[in-house]
Amino acid sequence: MTILLKNVAVVTVDNVTEAQDILITDGVITKIDANLTDSADTVLDCTGKTAFPAFFDMHTHMRDPGFTYKEDIESGTKAAMHGGFWGVAAMPNTNPVTDNVPVVEYIINKANKFGYAKVFPVAAITKGLEGKELTEIMELKAHGVVAISDDGKPVSDSNTMRQALRYADMAGMPVVCHSEDLSLVNGGVMNEGATADRLGLRGIPRAAEEAAIAREIILAKTYDVPVHITHISTKGSVDFIRFAKQQGVKVTCDTCPHYFSLTDEACEGYDTHAKMNPPLREAYDVAAMIEGLQDGTIDAIATDHAPHHFDEKIIEFDHALNGIIGLETSFAVGCTYLYKTGKLTLPKLAKLMADTPCRILNIAPAEIKVGATANITVCDLNETWVPTPENTVSKSKNSPYYGKELVGKVKIVITDGKLKLS
């Protein structure tokens, strides 16, 4: 079974090579060169398009088991595939919580059964996400768990985080921190700022994120262990992480497309599609995110894909659940707000979306090179499109980008050597 991609620009983490042909034989990339004359079972003309190593999302909520009315592994991996992802790391706030081997095996097997994308389970740090006792971290690692996190919730007790970081480091298990000081959140529902004041909504101070991040970093520094901080949203967080990295602290972090493209003004009109945790911030935070992505302070882009049902979002702002979907718009937002604006090069974007999300989790990243299994996402960097509930694959339709014109579309997806979308 052969696939030939013709006349495509090839992006790697190092460079862009124009007008290449890629030959895939039985799932493996066998040739990359200009003007290949090989015949193939499937030939795809990619003139004007760009091939990326397939993306990996290190922060996704599959909602399966337990909340399958929002999303399940079938619809979620299908949405991931449409977004150009070959794999995702699934967060453990499922029901039952992903804190034991049977749930881990269920998740892995279900994803493999459908074959849209691979799911790598992230297990909880504490049993039941209760923040009290550690999960069997070594045992979970032995059964395919790629990281631990209590995401959805922070680990509030600092001693618990200290023990977790040290035990996990011993086990070679990355720790992904949702860093939030709940006492500072204090009932807030959006960023503490002018928009919140104008709307009459309680604000969440930046300190709620920054104080918590500082704690993780200090623990990582004290015990010389690695820590990954997910979904950072404030300038202060970027600055502190930059400082910590300069000090030699083994900290990595990711941010989400919405934090480098939207501000809290999107909440205008009490639009709950702009409600998530941490919240959208202000223009100077967005600028800081972009600077952080440019100078390497921020290691990865993750979606924090958080599907919620209509009845959980289209209600009073105070009561709406936090979260937006993001797998299907991640590339387009990156292309629109980072590449087309001249802020990032394509190799840099590839690194943030395809490479470092894998390396942080000790997963082999997709690579466009001879001998590698074909994991390729071909995009049209110039095609404009408008996300709508109707063209959304995910079961849930909670996106802040509906009705917004974005540029950059995923056109062809080949993962695990197989053509999945064309």
Place this chain on the structure above:
Amino acid sequence: MKFEKDLLGIQNLDADQIHYILKKAEDMKKIIFSDCKKATNLTGKSVMTLFFENSTRTRTSFELAAKYLGAIASNMPVSSSSVKKGETLIDTTRTLNAMGNDCFIIRHENAGAPHLVAQNVDATVINAGDGMNEHPTQALLDFFTMYEKMGTVEGKKIAIIGDIYHSRVARSDTYGLLKLGAEVVMAGPRTLLPNDLESLGVKMYTDVDKAIKDADVVMPLRLQLERQKNCFFPSGYEYSKYFGVNEERMKLAKEGALIMHPGPVNRGLELQSALYAPDKSVIDEQVTNGVAVRMAVLDTFINRA
């Protein structure tokens, strides 16, 4: 050989003093299995156990040791004493000292408690375990057992496995074994390893197999299940799978390596149940040696003049 008034820790003994006590214990051991367990080394001496923490073997071991040497042995039951009325440690021991007591054997949850008592009474004070600090007579009986079975500890590799961080036994053993020329390695989950002992020359591992490899002695420590609540380890299942001493792991040790344990043993947790048997480990012999060593310690310190 000169000895101080008190035995507060192995840190206060040198190698010669340790050898002296072990030699004496050899003779004392003969009394334990004789027909008439009655020597006269401590006739007319008052020896009192004062245990603020629970104990089966240490307390009974000391009591019998004192009695076998003919002492007037008594136990001060802390839970029904005026300690419950708030009487301080110093006041309690000074009061008992004033009754003519010659020797206090103290176990206390606070490190340094025996040291405090020793400064305030003229009786001999023997530390039977103070918090996370030391348990000198346990270490001495461990050394005795090793010498008896191996002939020497010099150059031998001793692997201590488990909750080192909280263990007074691990500390006392380490101080002594290093003085006696042994190689000490430790292994356990990162959360249960101390930060400091490497500076003494002890190798620390989180991989138990590496510690047990070519070891002459393997000593698992009791895992306190309460530690699970404080996030030191996730579960007994994970602990025994990745850190437990079992037949499979023991294949990595030297042929005929000794399995020791200070007791009590959590069967199936830190030590595979089948290995806690007389033909597989020397744990019961340690108990016997404990009485002999404590007889030697009491005679050495009470009769030091």
